[in-house]
Amino acid sequence: MKTVNELFQYAVQNYGDSTAIIEGEKSVNYRTLMAMVGNLSKFLLSRGIKKGDRVAILLPNSIEFVSAFFSISKVGAVSVPINTSYKEQEVTFYVQHSGSTMILTNSELKPLADRVAVKTTSSVVVVKGDDPEWVYETDAKYTIDPINIEPGDEAIYLYSTGSTGKPKRVSRTHFNLVALADNHTETVGWSREDKILFTVPISHTYGFGNFISAVKIGAGVVTMGDFDRHKVLDILDKEQINIFPAVPVMLDVLAKTYLPRPIKLPSLKLVISAGAALGESTFRKFHESFGIYPRQLYGSTETGVISINLGEDIENTFKSVGQAVNNVEVRVLNQKGQVADVDEVGDITVKSPSMTSGYYGLVEETAEVFKNGYYYTGDLGRIDRDGFIYIVGRKKFFINVGGNKVDPIEVESLLLEYPGVTEAAVLGVTDGGGNERVKAVLVTEVGIEKTDILKYCKHSMADFKIPGIIEFRPELPRSPTGKVLREKLK
């Protein structure tokens, strides 16, 4: 199989009666999911969507999200998943930059989507919630004429956070996504019997990689919206979840949550931690609370899944992000640009059949990190004699808030739009729990209250980007060449 449609068709043919998606009290098997996809595909065509068009998915993890993704693929269009925590300005950017002509959303987010649509000449279709424009009709049989889709056709746009002020568009083809699912599933050995809980957003590369892999193998995808610690524990227990992809801060919160009685989770066989480094206290505390050690996974928007730590000696190797998954090559290059020796620290580079060919419209940035068939991750690391990869630092300049990457330049630009702010410097500081937080240092020409800045931020940016610490200074420390000395602002 070489396209997303073939991957989905394979799942339907082989696992038709298996549960595909569980969302709260609702669940659908693969056969029903196929009927929903046929139905929504027909609807998309009736609304003028055709091969090559871009369709934004502004939905939380849900049955409708999954139906939307496979329906868009079926008609040969490109999915543009958008994080539902983004605010109007951010959503507008993604819709505009991707050239999306339609936004699929729910009734709750419709007002936001409508405001974006006005500015971007896209249309809005509610597929979930109250008064939806598209509804799955169980007794209707819908088929569409086959649309020729090549493995090299674009399937999805994901966006990568960097330090360029704006997210960079990463296009992944049908072939890339199938390769991603192949590499991941062949390595982790999931089966149709497995149930995987998705509280990490499927709209993000980490959630998406696990999601497409789950479908390929016919596993059950259990969806939930925003992270709710008590609900997660409840679902892990009641649904007998086998695989749980999370970010370290979620694991930390779950492990420390006060429980009147200990919860045993015997079904859980793989807890994946990605998005940020897994701290030792979280690793040990999670095991203490639930009897299973989390294992680190490494990936990027540009490449998909790179490695996972499935090592037997996890107690001693937990700091490693593991060995490269099948068909993925990881090399560490030293300062001379040569392949580093065992345990020698250098630039981590990756070659993968699931990686993108570059950033849309950014020739220089693409040339800088895609060289000789390898992607230069911007992470520094080493590989031990057993092939276990350790990340020891990063060259890229961004703030990692609980697995969400924040571009300081983007936040600075937004802060500079506030009347009276003349200079802004944004940086990451580490809190007592070892997590990065956003700090903003502002120079203003008039007296401004912190609460006014925070109110503005709440309106303009996703919550995780809002500076938790705001400091006013008469001027920013600068080098003789005028560069802001961020280290002096910590």
Place this chain on the structure above:
Amino acid sequence: MSEDIQSRVKSVLLKNHLREINADELGYDSPLVEFGVGLDSIATMELLVALEEEFKIPIDDQEITPQVLESIESISEYIAGKI
């Protein structure tokens, strides 16, 4: 309200979330929103588990309204009602 609870809530905040803040800047009635408390859902959850650990009580996240997170005083009042 007990001075002990307020002082322990303040310690939790300073230790976990507001490490950069000078303790003198943070009064029991200081508006915590000015220090970024309650803005980010994950950070809020970290605060709640830290309070659970400190006071050995279960906290129902649904009860944590913006009013509860207004100040050390209001958090302490909520905690006092649980002990």
